[in-house]
Amino acid sequence: QVVLSRQYGSEGRITFTSHTPGEHQICLHSNSTRMALFAGGKLRVHLDIQVGEHTNNYPEIAANDKLTELQLRARQLLDQVEQIQKEQNYQRYREERFRMTSESTNQRVLWWSIAQTIILILTGIWQMRHLKSFFEAKKLV
Secondary structure (H helix, E strand, C coil): CCCCCCCCCCCCCCCCCCCCCCCCCCCCCCCCCHHHHHCCCCCCCCCCCCCHHHHCCHHHHHHHHCCCHHHHHHHHHHHHHHHHHHHHHHHHHHHHHHHHHHHHHHHHHHHHHHHHHHHHHHHHHHHHHHHHHHHHHCCCC
């Protein structure tokens, strides 16, 4: 789903606020030909992405909603608390995924160790039987 698509000239500036959470992809495309780039033309892109409560322009919000200084400060604090809560939820999710990965890895290591032990024991038994039949064939035992 394309949220925003715009074309600009050789220079341009865009500010965009996404109102939907989730993963976003940014695609930049130049209509310059490859020969123009090799002939000394330069393409410079400056990308500044801001997330969280830092993206809010609080003086503009205060002017639009006619908030007092105390109300504005309370709104800033609520936004900060919301951002902290989102960060904590994300960290909990990451910790849960890490724990699941660690448990899966530990289980695989356990089964690999058991398989190696069984193979080692079977190889030892086979070698002992082979040596026994060799010595019996040479009539040393």
